Amino acid sequence: MSLQPAPTTRRSFIRHTALAATALSASRVLGANETVRVAAIGVGGQGTGNAKRFSKVPGVEIAYVCDPDTVALDRAKKTFPNAKTTQDLRHVMDDQSIDAVIVSTGNHWHVLAAIWACQAGKDVYVEKPVSHNIWEGRQLVAAARKYNRIVQGGTQQRSDPFHDELKAYLDSGTLGAMKYVRCNHYGMRATIGKRDTPLAPPTTVDYNLWLGPAQDVPILREKFHYDWHWNWNTGNGELGNWGPHILDDLRNVVFRDKVSLPKRVLAGGGRYGWDDAGETPNTHFLYYDTGVVPVIMDVHNLPRQKGMKAPDVYRRRRSSAFMIIECEGGYYAGGRGGGSAHDPEGKVIQKFKGDGGGTHAANFIAAVRSRKSSDLKAEIEQIHFSSAWCHLGNISWQLGQNADLDTAKARLKDFQPWQEVIEDLPAHLTANEVTLKPGDVKVGPILEIDAEKETFIGESATPEALALLKREYREGFAVPEAV
Known part of the structure; x- marks a missing residue:
């Protein structure tokens, strides 16, 4: 159209x-x-x-x-x-x-x-x-x-007050030094289908205005609304959907906003079990080298096992918490609205309860009245950085080559948490009646990033990688080069 x-x-x-x-x-x-x-x-x-x-x-x-x-x-x-x-x-x-x-x-x-x-x-x-x-x-x-x-x-x-409480607890040294952080999102999705002929937008939609900056390409999914998330032209996949929440928690609580972008990023995974029009991975694993504390992220859209209406769980023993901070003397596991600190055997030693950020809208309005951006809990530059972590992870996956588990493991052979996230993949897919074959695992390059210039450097600065930092816009709807 x-x-x-x-x-x-x-x-x-x-x-x-x-x-x-x-x-x-x-x-x-x-x-x-x-x-x-x-x-x-x-x-x-x-x-x-x-x-x-x-x-x-x-x-x-x-x-x-x-x-x-x-x-x-x-x-x-x-x-x-x-x-x-x-x-x-x-x-x-x-x-x-x-x-x-x-x-x-x-x-x-x-x-x-x-x-x-x-x-x-x-x-x-x-x-x-x-x-x-x-x-x-x-x-x-x-x-x-x-x-x-x-x-x-x-x-x-x-805007959730428990974040400040958690920061103080981590600073107290009760759990000891941080070793690494594991971020997860296990949320079930369904196939979006695949049409033989393009989907016509609903007659109630002004399609020109709906598209705006995006390209006018055929829509081959079954549903017009919402499932745009799983096509690169309009969405950013599950990593771009939930990742900004989880990685913003990480940047806020663990790094106190002192790490704007990671130094290196690596991603792998695939879209398994669905032969549909979706382009984004439904199983996505990532490594972020921050130069401070390393970060692993794991994103699943398939259930715990085929036919079960329940999401996967981390290692089959802990909750599917958004963020697990592994420390020398225990760990913290939590998500939206709270979490808990555990000793090395898993015993809860302190609980944290929040409100999920119920005052966030009020915080914005208060800053509108005060005219002070410093009053904002989520000022735009910090959330730009957190969103960019997701984009970087997507770029590594998009640049990936079809490979196998051994190739994926070899990317970071000396980092055990990376080995573990890949070793967990076959069991997760088998539970969903998906059998991995050679070439079924897409493995991206390790991308090196200049955080100040927000671009790739060294061998990572290929034309293909640099092109994915931006996009082509439709005439009349371009994000301006000079704002």
């Missing part, structure tokens, strides 16, 4: 509003008791949930809802009957009565929508991953700085 960009291009939008150079003057100065008028851009399940959470913050009004699908708009209108509606987010940007936007679109729209909002003098709450690729994430940070905008990432666990 080929559609032309909407008549109102980004250039004419800037000319019409004259806001690119006057974002500060476009902002309303909010008094302490004045209502903050918020627009929800993208009102699917997550977007509507975000809008509801913001509507419960005192002094906030959901004044505008926007979605390219009129079905979603009609549904949102029932929840927010007084809100204006539009399919075109540019109308939101043009409305100077809107103070802030919540961007809950598909991943491919996150950065462009957020940059347009910054240029229009609006503050931004943007869902994770805050970018579809590393380069555009940096462009969003640049826009936030240039236009002096309050920009918060949607990693709400940053």
Whole structure:
């Protein structure tokens, strides 16, 4: 399907509003008791949930809802009957009565929508991953700085008070020195199917606006909405879906945000058990060399065994906790909203309970009023870094070659946790009635990273790798080179 960009291009939008150079003057100065008028851009399940959470913050009004699908708009209108509606987010940007936007679109729209909002003098709450690729994430940070905008990432666990308690506990030395960290996400998914002929977008969807920055390529999955996650054109796979939460916990709790990007990244895995239109791995294992504490990550979308409605568990003995911090004198295992510290035999020695970050929306609104980015729990640059860890892991996998388990193990033959994650793979797949054959394991290169320049260096800086730091944009929907 080929559609032309909407008549109102980004250039004419800037000319019409004259806001690119006057974002500060476009902002309303909010008094302490004045209502903050918020627009929800993208009102699917997550977007509507975000809008509801913001509507419960005192002094906030959901004044505008926007979605390219009129079905979603009609549904949102029932929840927010007084809100204006539009399919075109540019109308939101043009409305100077809107103070802030919540961007809950598909991943491919996150950065462009957020940059347009910054240029229009609006503050931004943007869902994770805050970018579809590393380069555009940096462009969003640049826009936030240039236009002096309050920009918060949607990693709400940053607002969970138990994180500070856990940091203090780790600093106490009770568990001893950290040896390595194991990050997991075991969440069940199903096949997305594979069509012989391209799927036609629903007639209720303005497909040009839905695509935005993404390429107009045939859709061969069965379902239009949500399953865009598993195609590289619009999504970032499960690593890009859950990874920003888990790796942001890691960067916040373990590294205290002092490690922006890893020094090296290695990934492997595959898409097993489903002959479908999905492109992203459903079994993905990764190694991050931070120069401080090494990190292993394991992502599964298949169940514990075929036919069982239960996710896999780490080593069949611990919970499927997001983050396991292995220390000299025990370990910590936890996820959203809490966790527990254990002695070397597994006995619980201290529990931690949080609220999952229930005050995250309120934190954003407080910063909108104070005009201090330092008040944000998840300021955009830190969440850009956490999202970039996911993109780096995806790039290593995308550059991988079909190989076998021995090849994967040989990549880091002296690091036992890497050996263990690969040795666990056959049992997991066998339980799902998948038999590995030679060439079934995709093994990526070890990528070396210049954290300051956010690019690959040395032998890693191949044209293929460097190309994946960015993307090609459709005319009229390009993330700007100069924000």
